[in-house]
Amino acid sequence: MTTSHSGPLAIDAADLHKRFVLHLQGGLELDVLRGANLKVQPGACIALVGPSGAGKSSLMRALYGNYRIDSGSIRIAHDGGMVDIASASPAEILAVRQRSLGYVSQFLRAIPRLSALDVVASSAIARGIDENEARRQAGAMLERLRIPAALHTLPPITFSGGEQQRVNLARSFICDWPTLLLDEPTASLDPTSRDTVCDLIAEACNRGSAIVAIVHDPALRDRIADRSVRLENGATLEEIPA
Amino acid sequence: MSILLQATGLNKRFQNIDALDNVSLTVSRREILAVVGESGSGKSTLLATLAGLQTADAGRITYYGGDRPWDIGDMDEMQLRRLQRTQWGFIHQNARAALRLDVSAGGNIGERLMMNGARNYGDIRETAARWLDEVEIGRERIDEMPLNFSGGMLQRLQIAATLVTSPELVFMDEPTTGLDVSVQARVLDLIRNLVHKLDVATIIVTHDLGVARLLADRTVVMQGGAIVEHGLTDQVLDDPQHPYTQLLVSSVLPS
Numbered sequence: 001m002t003t004s005h006s007g008p009l010a011i012d013a014a015d016l017h018k019r020f021v022l023h024l025q026g027g028l029e030l031d032v033l034r035g036a037n038l039k040v041q042p043g044a045c046i047a048l049v050g051p052s053g054a055g056k057s058s059l060m061r062a063l064y065g066n067y068r069i070d071s072g073s074i075r076i077a078h079d080g081g082m083v084d085i086a087s088a089s090p091a092e093i094l095a096v097r098q099r100s101l102g103y104v105s106q107f108l109r110a111i112p113r114l115s116a117l118d119v120v121a122s123s124a125i126a127r128g129i130d131e132n133e134a135r136r137q138a139g140a141m142l143e144r145l146r147i148p149a150a151l152h153t154l155p156p157i158t159f160s161g162g163e164q165q166r167v168n169l170a171r172s173f174i175c176d177w178p179t180l181l182l183d184e185p186t187a188s189l190d191p192t193s194r195d196t197v198c199d200l201i202a203e204a205c206n207r208g209s210a211i212v213a214i215v216h217d218p219a220l221r222d223r224i225a226d227r228s229v230r231l232e233n234g235a236t237l238e239e240i241p242a
Numbered sequence: 243m244s245i246l247l248q249a250t251g252l253n254k255r256f257q258n259i260d261a262l263d264n265v266s267l268t269v270s271r272r273e274i275l276a277v278v279g280e281s282g283s284g285k286s287t288l289l290a291t292l293a294g295l296q297t298a299d300a301g302r303i304t305y306y307g308g309d310r311p312w313d314i315g316d317m318d319e320m321q322l323r324r325l326q327r328t329q330w331g332f333i334h335q336n337a338r339a340a341l342r343l344d345v346s347a348g349g350n351i352g353e354r355l356m357m358n359g360a361r362n363y364g365d366i367r368e369t370a371a372r373w374l375d376e377v378e379i380g381r382e383r384i385d386e387m388p389l390n391f392s393g394g395m396l397q398r399l400q401i402a403a404t405l406v407t408s409p410e411l412v413f414m415d416e417p418t419t420g421l422d423v424s425v426q427a428r429v430l431d432l433i434r435n436l437v438h439k440l441d442v443a444t445i446i447v448t449h450d451l452g453v454a455r456l457l458a459d460r461t462v463v464m465q466g467g468a469i470v471e472h473g474l475t476d477q478v479l480d481d482p483q484h485p486y487t488q489l490l491v492s493s494v495l496p497s
Contacts, residue, residue, distance in 0.1 A: 023485035024492060065474065067481045090460050090474045091270065111434070111456065112427035 010210030276458035
C-alpha cells in the first residue's frame with residue numbers, strides 16, 4: 001500500500017492470510033487471502049473491487065470475525081480503542097459486533113415468525129434503544145426503503161429477493177454503526193431503492209461511519225466510494241482513486 | 243462476561259466406549275452454548291453430566307452462580323437437588339416423560355413454584371396462568387390435564403414449568419427434535435425469546451445445526467466423546483475446520 005494515513009482508523013487490517021483445507025475433498029487447500037491489507041478512516045467509504053473469487057467476500061467475512069484467519073491482524077475501533085478481531089475472545093468479538101461493527105450479508109437470514117418490523121427493530125433494541133422508539137424507527141426505515149406498511153407485520157421469509165435485501169439493509173441502517181460492512185448492498189434492488197441506499201450510505205459517512213462495500217457496478221462505485229481497493233488472488237493490489 | 247459453569251477434564255467410559263473424552267468447557271452468564279454432533283457423539287452424556295444427573299469418572303465441574311463456587315462432585319444429594327430445582331432447569335427432549343400428565347397444566351407449573359417455597363395459592367395460580375399465556379397455551383386451559391395436549395403444547399408446558407422460577411442456568415436436550423417441523427419453529431422462537439428476556443444461560447444439545455445457528459452465541463462440536471471444534475456459532479458453521487465439522491455442515495440440505 002502506498003497511501004499513508006494520519007489520524008485514527010476505524011479498520012486497520014494487515015497482512016491477512018486465510019487458507020481453507022477441504023478435508024472432504026482429500027485435503028484440498030484453497031488460499032483465499034494471501035496478503036490482504038485494508039485501512040479505513042472514520043467517515044470514509046471504501047469499495048472492494050475485483051473479479052469473482054478474488055477474495056472480496058472472504059476479506060469482509062474475516063473483518064467481521066466470521067472467517068478465522070491464519071495470520072495477520074484485524075484491528076477494529078471499539079469503545080475508544082482498537083480490538084484485534086483475529087486474537088479476540090468470542091465474547092469480545094460479540095461485544096464489537098453489538099456496538100461497533102455492522103455487517104449486511106447478501107441474503108437475509110430470517111427468523112421464523114418474526115415480522116419484518118421486529119427484525120429491523122430488534123437490531124436497534126439490541127443496541128439499547130427503547131422498544132417503542134425502535135419500532136417507530138424501524139417502521140420509518142422500512143417505509144424509506146419502500147417496504148409497504150402492509151408487509152411490516154409479515155415475516156420476511158415470504159418476501160421477494162429485493163424486499164428481503166431491503167429488510168436486511170434497514171436492519172443495519174437503523175443503527176448508527178461506527179463501522180459497517182456491506183456485501184453487494186444493491187445487488188437485487190430496483191433503481192429507486194438503489195438511490196435510497198446510496199443516500200443512506202452517504203448519510204452514514206457524514207455522521208462518521210466507516211463503510212466497506214463490495215460493489216461490482218462501476219457507476220455505483222463512483223457514486224458511493226471515496227476510494228477503491230482491488231483484490232486479486234486474495235491479495236490487495238492497489239488503490240485506485242475513485 | 244463472568245463464568246457461570248466450568249467443566250475441566252471430564253472423562254466417562256461405558257464399557258469400551260469413551261462417552262466423554264477429556265471434555266472441558268465454560269458457560270458464561272447469559273450465554274447460550276450449543277453442543278452439536280451426531281447420535282452417539284457423547285453430547286447427551288455431557289449434558290446429563292454437567293447437570294449432575296450422572297457422574298463422570300474423572301474431571302471437575304464448578305458452578306459459580308451461588309453465594310460461593312460449588313464443586314458439583316463435592317455436593318451431597320440434598321444440596322445438588324436443591325441447586326437443580328432452584329437455580330437450574332432441565333428441558334428434556336421427551337416432555338411427556340418430564341411432566342406429570344395426571345396433574346393439571348397449572349399444577350405442573352405450580353409444582354416447581356412450590357418446590358421453591360411459594361405457598362400462596364392465589365399467587366401460584368396467577369403466575370401459572372401468566373406462564374400459560376407466555377408459552378401460548380392460554381390461561382383458559384389451566385385446569386386441563388396435559389394428557390391430551392399435542393407434542394408442541396407439551397413441550398411448551400415443560401418450558402413454562404422450567405422457566406417459571408427464573409433459573410440462572412438451563413440445560414436443554416434436543417428440545418425440538420420430537421416435534422413436527424411446523425411446530426419446531428414456534429417452540430424455537432419461544433425459547434429464543436424467553437432465554438433473552440430472562441437472561442438465562444443455556445446449554446442446548448442439538449443435532450440440528452439450524453437450531454444452533456438460531457439460538458447459540460457459541461457452539462462446540464462433539465465426536466467420539468471429545469470436543470473437536472469450538473468457536474462463535476457463525477465461525478463454526480461458516481468456516482468449519484475439523485473434518486467432522488466439515489462433514490456435518492456439508493450434510494445439511496439447503497432449504
